[in-house]
Amino acid sequence: MKNLWNSIVNSFKSIKSWSDFANRANLTIEVIRRIIVYTFAGLMILLSLAIGLGTGYVSALTNQVSVPTKNEMKTELQDVNNSATLYFADGSKIENLQKEVQGKKIPLSQMSPYLKKAIVSTEDSDFYRHKGVVPKSIFRAIISDLTGIGAQTGGSTLTQQTVKMQMLSSETTWKRKAVEIFLAMRVDKYFSKKEILQDYLNAATFGLNNKGQNIQGVQAAAKGLFGKDASQLNIAESAFIAGLPQSPSIYTPYSTTGTGGKMKSNLNLGMKRKNIVLYRMYRDNQITEAQYNQAKKFNLKKDFIKPAKASSQEIKYGYLYNLLTDEAKTELIKKLVKSDGLKYKEVKKDxxxxxRYSEQANTELHNKNYKIHSTINKKLYIAMNKQAQDFKGNLGTTHTDTAQDPNTGKTIKVSEPVQNGSVLLDNKTGQVLGFVGGVNFKKSQLNHIFTNRSPGSSIKPLITFAPAIENGLIGSQSMLADFKTSFKKYSPTDYGQTIQNRFVSARETLEESYNIPSVNLYNYIRQQGVSSKKYMSKMGINLSNKEYNQLGITLGGTSEGVTVLQQASAFSTFANKGVHVDPYVLSSVVDPSGKTVYKHKGSKTRVFSKQTSYIIKNMLHGVVTKGTASALSYETNFSNKNLFGKTGTSNDYRDNWFIGSTDGMTLASWIGYDNLYGNNYNLASNSTDINQELWAKMANALYQEDKSVFNINKKFKKPSGVKSYTVDKETGTSPGTIGYNGITTKVNQHTTKSLYYKGSPKEMSYDNFAIGGKSKNYKLFWDNYFGRDNGYATVKTLGSSKKSTSELASENGSGRTSGFSNSTNSNASSEVVTDSISTYSSSNNNSTTSNGNTETGTGSGTSGSSGSGSSSSSNSTSGSNSSSSSNASSNSSTGNESSTNQGLENNSSSNSSQAGSGSSVEETPSPTAE
Known part of the structure; x- marks a missing residue:
């Protein structure tokens, strides 16, 4: 700069004449002119570039936005004072969602002219002159937002505000603003100013009414504040209502008390806002000076109506209402997240x-006319719930107690009834056709098809027996040891702390739900490198590695538990020939314009082979014909010829299950206490009989309503690849010879059929035919086989129970104790089949045992770890029926069915305090040899 100045000074000093001065002055002016021209041109280029970049940016923001048609825009703009509608599968209405706002849509002609003038003067004085947006207002708002200089005026016209309320979310991103501008211009193009103003006045929110309810639209505002129609509002009343949308919660004259409305003690802010609106009306020549002064003096406080209580809406199908609302909200959240270019999994972490997205989706559902379609069959749903309600008094004792209200801290009286969670699945599609969420929705909204509980022995076929068959480790008649055993500190027992004291077949183990053989088998498959996790996860049940490492998992000893829906869905895999179909209850969601925003897409996964599934169905059929669920043979009003199922009871009768399947459906029923207030209530010892009776009543009612759902006559056809071997009934091996006391003896007097998918029966041997067998067990068996009366197959009680073995056997089931054991000298055999194979029976001529049908299994110490036999414990619980002095204190600890219950994501409430109860209780009726 100094050099430039010196140059200019020297230039002027060198001037010798006026003509020389004039020439140099002209040259300087030309240089300055060119600098100005070039600078201006540069600024214009930069401005053009900025405008181009801005236009490109806006285009990029809006290019993914689908351009709505006029009809779609009209539907969305006029969708006010509505809420989503829930539907049954047949299209009949379930219920409308409760509205978050109260309102009524009215035409512009039924609104006070003063109200229309007040809104325009206050919110958008150029409303009738612009084309949906005001560029200078937008530019001013952008500069203010970028620099932080000046008041944030927003720059939104009434058209933009209407678009924002009715067509967009409430987020404040640049993308949403760009889309808002784009849609506002489109709305202004297709609709008249009167239509836009009418839509705005019906859609805007105006705070609370005298009942403490949120209100939408000027008619609800007029009625809720002044007790009159919108057409009857005077200037002062109109001005007050017009001032509310800027900040409804601040300016509204009422507050809410939870049951109704309450007048605020200070109304000054609302009154000041009203006067501002009146001034703007006067400024815009909408009212005269005299009207302005008169309205300012009007005593509006006396005009407000008195507070009142709000009436409550009764929900007819409470559990279904909540479930569908939660499911639809989740899908809307996913849609909103995706539209913003985010990933749902990442958003869930924040x-x-x-x-924020949840609140947005919730607002959409409760204020817009979405249509939510479900898979629920109305007749079947009503039938199930009627049976549950009629039978709830028989489920067990309802305990009353006092507890501390977590919200108020006050002592309240509470009742704990036996709860029920049941679900009916369509096996082929995964559709939930019906369910029972609980016994009393008014007292507990906890949906019990989503609470995590110990599955008890109902998990045995899923986690142990099917994987064993799939990998060729056993056949249906393979022998498993049921003797006193211990895996270091883990000592499982059967029902009532008993042992069968004999070898039992895999088929009979499932039929009578014995625990020790199941633990021996689970330990064995793990030693052979078979991972149950591989199969369970494919069926939608995800357990931890720690749980899989504990032997008690085969008896339901989980730390987290499973839900009724998960267990039913997993069980349906067998009916589907080894293919798991994801369960679902939400079929589609349609937005107010008629566009389907969500439609369920089915997912199928091959878990087991069709051969394994057939063998498991074949074995589990015996559960309902002569095993722990044999009472169903006379309790059901339909043929059980093609029905299979499994019972399950967790330690101390905390949980009781029955899951039954036909070709068409799977019906699961669970009963138990929530113990929400820290109590320790357990079911009665006959809970197995009770739950089966409830299951039968529901199944009978369902069958009467729609027989086609059951497809009861469809046989479980044996697929190619299932091999049937003739085996020795007592050993499960091929008939052959053994050496006994130095003599070679042929063993083949009692034979039966054993089904295999892979592998084949073992060769006859003295001491290697049973999984889990020990030398002393084999000696006891063979000595008894050859005539010695040594107590083999005599049920023994290991604990301190004062009940007889027959009492223990019958207390939870049908009480049948006869049958025949696997150590019989009868020439006949027994085999349960579901297809063309004959059904054999025989009387027991040797070593008959009195084996009941109470599935009460317990174990001592802590849970055993497979393979190494190590023990671990977690989740302290109530005492279990342990056979040692120290009760099992881990959820997965007792080698039996442990109970848990925690809540499930997305759809459900948190779980009751049952989590972590101990070992299993398994019902066990008559043992029957195969």
Whole structure:
């Protein structure tokens, strides 16, 4: 700069004449002119570039936005004072969602002219002159937002505000603003100013009414504040209502008390806002000076109506209402997240962000006319719930107690009834056709098809027996040891702390739900490198590696538990010939314009082979014909010829299950206490009989309503690849010879059929035919086989129970104790089949045992770890029926069915305090040799 100045000074000093001065002055002016021209041109280029970049940016933001048609825009703009509608599968209405706002849509002609003038003067004085947006207002708002200089005026016209309320989310991103501008211009193009103003006045929110309810639209505002129609509003009343949308919660004259409305003690802010609106009306020549002064003096406080209580809406199908609302909200959240270019999994990790989307989706559902379609069959749903309600008094004792209200801290009286969670699945599609969420929705909204509980022995075929068959480790008649045993500190027992004291077949183990043989088998398959996790996860049940490492998992000893829906869905895999179909209850969601925003897409996964599935069905058929669920043979009003199922009871009768399947459906029923207030209530010892009776009543009612759902006459056809071997009934091996006391003896007097998918029966041997067998067990068996009366197959009680073995056997089931054991000298055999194979029976001529049908299994110490036999414990619980002095204290600890219950994501409430109860209780009726 100094050099430039010196140059200019020297230039002027060198001037010798006026003509020389004039020439140099002209040259300087030309240089300055060119600098100005070039600078201006540069600025214009930069401005053009900025405008181009801005236009490109806006285009990029909006290019993924689908352009709505006029009809779609009209539907969305006029969708006010509505809420989503829930539907049964047949299209009949379930219920409308409760509205978050109260309102009624009215035409513009039924609104006070003062109200229309007040809104326009206050919110958008150029409303009748612009084309949906005001560029200078937008530019001013952008500069203010970028620089932080000046008041944030927003720059939104009434058209933009209407678009924002009715067509967009409430987020404040640049993308949403760009889309808002784009849609506002489109709305202004297709609709008249009167239509836009009418839509705005019906859609805007105006705070609370005298009942403490949120209100939408000027008619609800007029009625809720002044007790009159919108057409009857005077200037002062109109001005007050017109001032509310800027900040409804601040300016509204009422607050809410939870049961109704309450007048605020200070109304000054609302009154000041009203006067501002009146001034703007006067400024815009909408009212005269005299009207302005008169309205300012009007005593509006006396005009407000008195507070009142709000009436409550009764929900007819409470559990279904909540379930569908939660499911639809989740899908809307996913849609909103995706539209913003985010990933749902990432958003879930950010609680604040997820809550924002959740609130947005919730507002959409409760204020827009979405249509939510379900898979629920109305007749079947009603039939199931009627049976549950009629039978709930028989489920067990309802305990009453006092507890501390977690919200108020006050002592309240509470009742704990036996709860029921049941679900009916269509096996082929995975559709939930019906369910029972609980016994009393008014007292507990916890949906019990989603609470995590110990599955008890109902998990045995899923986690142990099917994987064993799939990998060729056993056949249906393979022998498993049921003797006193211990895996270091883990000592499982059968029902009532008993042992069968004999070898039992895999088929009979499932039929009578014995625990020790199941633990021996689970330990064995793990030693052979078979991972149950591989199969369970494919069926939608995800357990931890720690749980899989504990032997008690085969008896339901989980730390987290499973839900009724998960267990039913997993069980349906067998009916589907080894293919798992994901269960679902939400079929589609349609937005107010008629566009389907969500449609369920089915997912199928091959878990087991069709051969394994057939063998498991074949074995589990015996559960309902002569095993722990044999009472169904006379309790059901339909043929059980093609029905299979499994019972399950967790330690101390905390949980009781029955899951039954036909070709068409799977019906699962669970009963138990929530113990929400820290109590320790357990079911009665006959809970197995009770739950089966409930299951039968529901099944009978369902069958009467729609026989086609059951497809009861469809046989389980044996697929090619299932091999049937003739085996020795007592050993499960091929008939052959053994050496006994130095003599070679042929063993083949009692034979039966054993089904295999892979592998084949073992060769006859003295001491290697049973899984889990020990030398002393084999000696006891063979000595008895050859005539010695040594107590083999005599049920023994290991604990301190004062009940007889027959009492223990019958207390939870049908009480049948006869049958025949696997150590019989009868020439006949027994085999349960579901297809063309004959059904054999025989009387027991040797070593008959009195084996009941109470599935009460317990174990001592802590849970055993497979393979190494190590023990671990977690989740302290109530005492279990342990056979040692120290009760099992881990959820997965007792070698039996442990109970848990925690809540499930997305759809459900948190779980009751049952989590972590101990070992299993398994019902066990008559033992029958195969």
């Amino acid at each position: 609680k604040t962000l997820y809550d």
